[in-house]
Amino acid sequence: MKIIQSPAEMQSVAQAQRREGKTIGFxxxxxxxxxxxxxxxxxARARCDVLVASIFVNPTQFGPNEDxxxxxxxxxxxxxxxxxxxxxxxxxxxxxxxxxxxxxIWVDEESLSGVLCGTSRPGHFRGVCTVVAKLLHIALPDFxxxxxxxxxxxxxxxxxxxxxxxxxxxxxxxxxxxxxxxxKSSRNKYLRPEERAEAVCLFQGLEKAKELYSAGERExxxxxxxxxxxxxxxxxxxxxxxxxxDETLKPVQTLNKPVLVALAVRFPGAxxxxxxxxxx
Amino acid sequence: MKIIQSPAEMQSVAQAQRREGKTIGFxxxxxxxxxxxxxxxxxARARCDVLVASIFVNPTQFGPNEDxxxxxxxxxxxxxxxxxxxxxxxxxxxxxxxxxxxxxIWVDEESLSGVLCGTSRPGHFRGVCTVVAKLLHIALPDFxxxxxxxxxxxxxxxxxxxxxxxxxxxxxxxxxxxxxxxxKSSRNKYLRPEERAEAVCLFQGLEKAKELYSAGERExxxxxxxxxxxxxxxxxxxxxxxxxxDETLKPVQTLNKPVLVALAVRFPGAxxxxxxxxxx
Numbered sequence: 413m414k415i416i417q418s419p420a421e422m423q424s425v426a427q428a429q430r431r432e433g434k435t436i437g438f439x440x441x442x443x444x445x446x447x448x449x450x451x452x453x454x455x456a457r458a459r460c461d462v463l464v465a466s467i468f469v470n471p472t473q474f475g476p477n478e479d480x481x482x483x484x485x486x487x488x489x490x491x492x493x494x495x496x497x498x499x500x501x502x503x504x505x506x507x508x509x510x511x512x513x514x515x516x517i518w519v520d521e522e523s524l525s526g527v528l529c530g531t532s533r534p535g536h537f538r539g540v541c542t543v544v545a546k547l548l549h550i551a552l553p554d555f556x557x558x559x560x561x562x563x564x565x566x567x568x569x570x571x572x573x574x575x576x577x578x579x580x581x582x583x584x585x586x587x588x589x590x591x592x593x594x595x596k597s598s599r600n601k602y603l604r605p606e607e608r609a610e611a612v613c614l615f616q617g618l619e620k621a622k623e624l625y626s627a628g629e630r631e632x633x634x635x636x637x638x639x640x641x642x643x644x645x646x647x648x649x650x651x652x653x654x655x656x657x658d659e660t661l662k663p664v665q666t667l668n669k670p671v672l673v674a675l676a677v678r679f680p681g682a683x684x685x686x687x688x689x690x691x692x
Numbered sequence: 693m694k695i696i697q698s699p700a701e702m703q704s705v706a707q708a709q710r711r712e713g714k715t716i717g718f719x720x721x722x723x724x725x726x727x728x729x730x731x732x733x734x735x736a737r738a739r740c741d742v743l744v745a746s747i748f749v750n751p752t753q754f755g756p757n758e759d760x761x762x763x764x765x766x767x768x769x770x771x772x773x774x775x776x777x778x779x780x781x782x783x784x785x786x787x788x789x790x791x792x793x794x795x796x797i798w799v800d801e802e803s804l805s806g807v808l809c810g811t812s813r814p815g816h817f818r819g820v821c822t823v824v825a826k827l828l829h830i831a832l833p834d835f836x837x838x839x840x841x842x843x844x845x846x847x848x849x850x851x852x853x854x855x856x857x858x859x860x861x862x863x864x865x866x867x868x869x870x871x872x873x874x875x876k877s878s879r880n881k882y883l884r885p886e887e888r889a890e891a892v893c894l895f896q897g898l899e900k901a902k903e904l905y906s907a908g909e910r911e912x913x914x915x916x917x918x919x920x921x922x923x924x925x926x927x928x929x930x931x932x933x934x935x936x937x938d939e940t941l942k943p944v945q946t947l948n949k950p951v952l953v954a955l956a957v958r959f960p961g962a963x964x965x966x967x968x969x970x971x972x
Contacts, residue, residue, distance in 0.1 A: 419857055423857065423859055427859065430710070431713065433711065512854065512855070514803065514940070515855050516801055516802045516803035516804065516851055516855060517799065517800070517801050517802075517821070517851060517852050517855035517856055518799075518800045518802065519797065519798070519799055519800075519856070520797070520798045520799075520800055521796055521797050522796045522797075522798065523794060523796035524796065541797070542856075545856050546855075546856055546857045549856055549857040549858050549859055550857050552859065571796055571797060572797050574792065575792070575795050575796060575797035575826075576797055576799070576822075576825050576826055576829055577699055577703065577826045577829040577830050578829050579703055579707065579829055579832060660794070
């Protein structure tokens with residue numbers, strides 16, 4: 413595995429691989445890898461000649477009051493995990509070589525970004541779209557693997573690839589969970605033990621909604637209320653619990669096509685998200 | 693020469709060419725070709741294996757009160773000219789297959805776009821950046837040739853390529869002029885005979901500024917006034933006459949590094965632009 417810090421070097425390596433007819437798979441991450449990331453890498457590894465992963469805590473997707481500085485980092489461990497996962501090139505740039513002096517170009521998504529996480533994190537998806545556009549031009553992959561845990565991000569980036577005609581396929585990988593059901597996340601590390609125990613409420617809420625849905629319930633409000641009820645028994649405060657059209661992310665009243673059930677809960681230690689798709 | 697209307701087909705043709713190791717040159721246009729466009733095509737032709745040109749009157753770069761519907765079109769003539777210029781693939785999409793239902797992704801430039809033409813054409817460069825990002829992903833060129841006549845557009849797109857790490861080189865081609873000095877433009881067609889005669893004032897103003905600069909004049913105001921004086925003798929109304937830093941497009945008072953002298957003049961029939969670089 414080769415570690416590359418320079419965008420220009422990474423791009424010319426990727427171009428050379430493509431010229432040789434190799435297919436490139438790409439997994440972008442912010443590091444502090446967990447089994448969720450590794451499962452995306454394994455899935456990518458199985459279907460490409462050359463596996464590129466990136467580790468970059470992208471400053472432009474954090475708001476001024478968010479956890480950019482506190483975001484967990486452990487490059488040594490990440491490097492080892494990437495090597496074990498079969499990564500060929502690990503792209504590990506600095507903020508300075510990703511955002512040059514006078515950076516003035518931004519990729520904006522104006523329909524799917526204003527709801528769910530976009531409400532409490534203005535500018536977040538603009539930062540995500542911009543950095544992923546850059547990473548796609550640097551790593552030049554045939555396909556990119558993204559986690560389903562970041563449901564809105566996945567949909568926003570699918571839209572970006574569609575609307576800007578990026579020559580890349582987006583493959584999604586399922587959410588990986590702890591034994592009790594909590595979705596793996598780099599931010600779980602910041603939960604205090606009592607919060608960690610309560611944090612399973614997101615998963616439990618989703619399971620409850622699935623159960624009601626299977627029993628025939630189709631009213632979004634009933635499902636939402638049953639999720640909220642479970643969360644309210646904990647110290648977490650609800651950022652949002654929404655049931656939206658799986659494609660447009662517009663609110664749904666009665667479930668008669670695939671929907672995304674998405675929720676975000678703030679614990680003192682960390683804000684957590686989770687989701688499930690119903691009716692697909 | 694093959695004419696391709698579908699973005700997906702154009703992209704797969706381009707991918708096939710690249711897989712064969714061919715270099716692709718690309719000239720994006722809005723059609724109604726003149727010698728300016730043709731000189732860009734000749735310059736591209738000389739340095740690539742495969743020449744792609746596009747003809748697309750991009751609706752998103754026109755403001756609501758601008759000349760989208762009136763913009764001149766003559767595909768039959770354009771097709772012939774492209775063929776003669778050695779174009780291999782002519783990409784000629786419809787607005788509907790370039791902007792799908794629910795299009796929601798935009799590429800914004802936030803520093804160079806707010807001055808010069810950006811002042812009177814809000815949203816123009818957002819439309820330009822978005823469509824060129826799309827075209828670059830569809831035609832997948834090694835290099836793209838742009839005209840120096842659209843000076844601000846050239847600088848905004850250079851910035852886009854830099855800030856989003858597009859794997860493409862931008863090559864610029866000089867402004868082609870009528871015998872009297874008027875810059876060739878598809879919009880010249882809309883000038884009435886008396887306006888056409890007066891329209892040379894843009895070129896004359898620039899020539900006067902160059903002359904004063906050569907004689908040692910370094911005060912931007914003196915140069916600007918001399919240009920305005922020439923234009924004010926005509927029926928054209930000045931949209932702007934500016935002297936700005938060639939790279940940042942910030943106003944310059946005293947010329948001590950390369951500057952862009954840029955001007956836009958509205959005649960009843962058409963709004964014309966022209967420019968010159970001094971000190972390079």
